[in-house]
Amino acid sequence: MKMNMEEEQNKLKEWEELLELYKKHSDGSLPIPLRRPQLEKKTRFFIDNEFLEKGYSAKFKKYRVLDVYSVLCRRARADTQVGYPPYRDIMKMTGITNRNRLSLALQILEALDIIFTQHSTGMNANRYLLIRSELWKPANSITIDTVGKQKYKVSIKKDKTVSSRQEDGNSGDTRNHIEVIKI
Secondary structure (H helix, E strand, C coil), X not given: CCXXXXXXXXXXXXXXXXXXXXXXXXXXXXXXXXXXXXXXXXXXXXXXXXXXXXXXXXXXXXXXXXXXXXHHHHHCCCCCCEECCCHHHHHHHHCCCCHHHHHHHHHHHHHCCCEEEECCCCCCCCEEEXXXXXXXXXXXXXXXXXXXXXXXXXXXXXXXXXXXXXCCCCCEEEEEEEEEEEC
């Protein structure tokens, strides 16, 4: 069923409003430019031609990146380009049997700015946002050695006394101290 012009404009307006919801990127200020929605046929998913043409599939074939990206595209809503597939579903659909292998493929996609992952807490599935292909990093911009290597350990030390002489005579303050250590 084809949409008339008014319905299509309403869908695009809804999509633009949804973009406003995803204004938090790594620095908290940039909108996440999601792929344009596929409005006419919602029973099919699509993969950007650039994924194949620019060599992402070929360079990371060994790591099953195309398989994982295909599932993310398949499970993303057509109008928002956001999906919530749990690891077990991605593993089932791709045939990947090792969670670490799946995690590495997702890290590669994220390092190339092909997806943005909003990590969940507990047993909830992560939210995967599919980014417009014009903003992807080139396939040769990363190596497998650079993916996921920068890790940080965050520790909170409670009840640390911080001394500071103020003009009103207060000499100390008890606060939580947060320490970020690059591993």
